[in-house]
Amino acid sequence: MATVLANIGVLLIPLGMLICFLNSGGLVVFLKLRALKLYGVEGEAIPTLDEWISKGRRVFYDVLIPGGDPMRPPRFIEIGRDPAGPVGSVVPVVYDRRKPKRARTGTLDEIDFADEWGGVKLFWGTGLAVMALGALLVLVFH
Template sequence: MGNVAGVGFVLMGIGALICFVDAAGLQKFLKLRNLKRRGVQGEAVSTLQEWISSGHRVYYDILLPGRSPQSRPPRFIELGVEPRGPVGTVVPVVYDRRKPSRARTGTLADIAGIDQSEERLYVKLFWVPGLTCIAVGALLAIIFY
């Protein structure tokens, strides 16, 4: 019976590895899905621009309406995109009211027009078998250990 429990532990490890491979894809998919569902149009100002190997890293502060001047504005970072002007430029942004740091430059129409079928395919391709392996492995380990 110990061998079956060992197989369960191995299955849980394989499932965790499969899920880990597409963790960034899941994060990107969920961020875009949340912005499409609960996105609010606003403005942000670029505060810092850096050149990195994959393009640019641009830091933005979101200009929230009704925010007190003493509090620090929410900040988000975009990687690999071309800056929309010099530091201090105000750009349109879509953000989630519950967590403004999950934002993306552009308008609501731009965000709604993004096709997520490829990300959805990869999420299903990796996460369904990965979570299935974890569940079956945990069940085997609990029953036969």
């Protein structure tokens, strides 16, 4: 009986890892949005290129940082969202001073990561619990 429980534990660990892996993209989006909410600064950006792709639109922006190099401004790309304005206009943007390429059009009040947080809690909470249960079964019954 102990060997069976240890073998179940060995199977639960990769299952938990798979559950966590299924939401790895949601975790990345959540961490980026949370970092913007915590460390973000409102500023301005200029859309330089707007093109259609299979996922909607891809818009390239140049962030206007006060005191920054106007010849080489930090750039970021938004995919799937409608552009905040036409190419060449100035639009509001939230960017991280430490990493200006991590930016998003809009204001700080518009950043909402509640949808991603629900998925992260569901998948990562379940996955980590399954891995812990598997490790416990292996340690106790092996």
